[in-house]
Amino acid sequence: MVNVEDMQKYELYLQFLDKKLKCFFEEQAPYIHCKEGCSFCCEKGEYPFTEIEFAYLMLGVKTLDLETVKIIEKNIIQLKKQNEEYNSDKPFMYQCPFLVNHKCSLYNFRGIICRTHGLAFFSKEGKLLVPACVDLGLNYSNVYDFENQTISDEKYRQSGIKQEPLAHNVGMHYMTNNEFLDSIDLKFGKIKPMIDWIK
16 A cells, blocks of 8 residues: 555655656757657556556546546546456457547656657667667657567668667666666565456
């Protein structure tokens, strides 16, 4: 169970994290093509959230106007129905129910996976990964080798961009286990797809 002290620690961590991510996004700006109205990353995913992140997201719901809450409730009902009817061994992929008119209705309360999305990063196994929107000609597509599924040194050199395309340790495994978290004694709790947290 998440308590008030946990929330205070989490907000402290978000301040630290957002400052760090701002530097990463500024550094990688030549490769990032995210813009207002683009919601590709919110339209199909599992959205892994930890217990504390989801509790914080629910705090955000209390700040919304009634009309937006009604839209979200309708989205959740539809999502639960789709999940019940889903029949496959593959993970259920869905649109985030908090996406309203192609915008995050809880942007300031969004989870870590949402805050880091857009950057190239390393998987837990050390594999270089880029956002799925690379396939749409967006993030990192100007230096991505689609055949070998990696960032291409050759394309980078041909691009004329001075800033090197870099991957950062922004995978969920690192974002929820690091020295700063240890220093404030913050525990995230279980991690589950967002739909499994929604009651």
